[in-house]
Amino acid sequence: MTGEEPSAFWIAIQLMAGLDAELTDIVGRSLRVSLSAVFFASLIGLPLGAAMAVYRFPGRRAAVVLLNALMGLPPVFIGLIVYLALSRSGPLGVLGLLFTPGAMIIAQTLLITPIVAALSRQIVRGLFEEYREQLCSLGAGPGQMMMTLLWDGRVMLTTAVMAGFGRAIAEVGAVFIVGGNIAYATRVMTTAISLETSKGNLALALALGMILVLMALAVNAGVALLTGAGRARGRLQ
């Protein structure tokens, strides 16, 4: 095995450099699925987080605890729930979504919405403390407050969205269960790595792993640039 690793590494580089068809198919699907999930999770999570920061309602503290706890949901559990819902005998079986990218998007959306919502709540809450009296004084209603806080917190909120993306692109359990890891249909980077490793096809696995790491780096560098630029312009101080 010791002699095989450098060669696998070398083949991995070649696969990436040559834009191998299977590799690009898998990377492209990973991005489509996870970016779609981030889009839907942000659509739900950002307003939900802001609402929980602004509105006072009975049981808010319990709701916050629950939301924070949901951040740690195991992907395989989400996968199982979505599987049951989408399977032919399940309540949403008629949609015929099981083992399609659609099912994977649903599962990842459920997985990361609590992350986006909980982090947004925390960020918006901090900003609300600072703005509250001024907004009340100017006669802002709760809806206007939410819009203002989401807009003014936009730079910091990218961190919440990126955290959701990081979780989505890196998880394997949920997409494996509801997608089935079908080649050229539902195979994504994490499921491919797991399969190719077990098959002994280390080169493809390694290439995918390296791309995953590079993407994680790129995403974090992007966030650092964004927030850095925001700070430089005096938005964060």
Next chain:
Amino acid sequence: MSILPLELEDVTLSAGGKRLLDGVSMTIGGGRRTVILGPNGAGKSLLLRICHGLLRPDAGTVGWLGDDAADARSRQAMVFQRPVMLRRSVLANAAYGLQLKGIGRTERIARAEQALRMTGLADHAAQDARTLSVGEQQRLALARAQSLDPEVLFLDEPTASLDPGATGQIEELIGRIHGLGAAIVMTTHDLGQARRVADEVVFLHKGRVVEQSPAERFFREPTHDLSRAFLRGELLW
């Protein structure tokens, strides 16, 4: 129709078993500059917040002229000790209150620009508000309030964190806003400022109104021992 006079009757506020405001009754008439004067911890800021409706008293009444509370609310503005700057441009900050009221874009920008010219900030319109100096930020807070053309302007120690030059600018602006027809209600612990600004003084000590009289009379012949002690600089809290 005017919303003034503002009548407070027997207003009481407690927190943590402590009486912070104790049976405060006073009348704030139109056209005047009323200064709520008193040492630190007298309850000046709390009283101002109750007048403006940011805090609700435990007991007592706060009544504006007329029956329409929402109307009264929309015809007042407040400037805080520490200016709250939205993470937006100077112009967007000045226009924000008008935006909340649903004023159309063209009128909103025109009124905000006029307020910026008045406060000497027109050249900074496109700049990020949070990069302004503290003195400029406080002038922008005044511009934001003035753009609403309020009938009553509340100011809570607006110059407490400013140097003498910036303080002079703010006091001059307060005079001009008053000249345009707004009643001014301002808190300060600074005797010199009270002498420069006030038409009328409400002297507050330990949550009680000790004396309310025309400024000239208050400084010439205060009627209460506590007022005399404060004027002599012997009453520190």
